[in-house]
Amino acid sequence: MATAEIKEKFLNDVVTAGLRSVVGLIFIVHGISKFNPGFTSFLTNNGIPVEMQIPLALAELVPGILLIIGILGRLSASLLSIVMLGAIFVIKGAKSLTGNGGVEIDLILLASSIVIMILGPGRISLSHIIKKIPRCLH
Numbered sequence: 001m002a003t004a005e006i007k008e009k010f011l012n013d014v015v016t017a018g019l020r021s022v023v024g025l026i027f028i029v030h031g032i033s034k035f036n037p038g039f040t041s042f043l044t045n046n047g048i049p050v051e052m053q054i055p056l057a058l059a060e061l062v063p064g065i066l067l068i069i070g071i072l073g074r075l076s077a078s079l080l081s082i083v084m085l086g087a088i089f090v091i092k093g094a095k096s097l098t099g100n101g102g103v104e105i106d107l108i109l110l111a112s113s114i115v116i117m118i119l120g121p122g123r124i125s126l127s128h129i130i131k132k133i134p135r136c137l138h
Contacts, residue, residue, distance in 0.1 A: 009123075016122035017070070023112045024067035027080060031061030046091055059083055067116065070125020077117035084110035 033039070034057035040050045048056075060083060063076035088094050088106045096102045121127050 013123045016116075016119055017124035019112060020067045020070060020073060020116055020121065020125075023077075023080070023109065023116065024064040026109065027060040027064030027067070027083075031057050031059070031064055034060065056083075070121040071127045071130070073121035073125065073127065074117050077113045081110055081113040081117065084113060 034053060039057075040053055043050055043053060043056075059079060063079045066072045066076040067080075084106050088103045088110065092101050092103050092106065094103055097104055097107075
């Protein structure tokens, strides 16, 4: 394998880990903020039952954590894609790309989640390390 090819693969893994980490961190912060009691008024203003507060918070928090550590990445990214589709179409009504109620950040997070879902976690991830363990034992 050529040196340039090795460097390219390593760079791809670093970029994938970086993308997973940034997206995961954003969702962790958003998920934690949804535990705030004030979030219930946001829910009721948007016609969403208050009982959805904890499931919505966990739907962002848990996959965000899993993305950062690199386990169940495709499943987590899939769930976050669904969350972002809900934000774009249910919460914001996909009315505008920019400005008040714009969906540009939501689209970036959706696209990033889809990229992670397609690429998988990469080699800099706990799931990659776990896959390697059985080989080491032989």
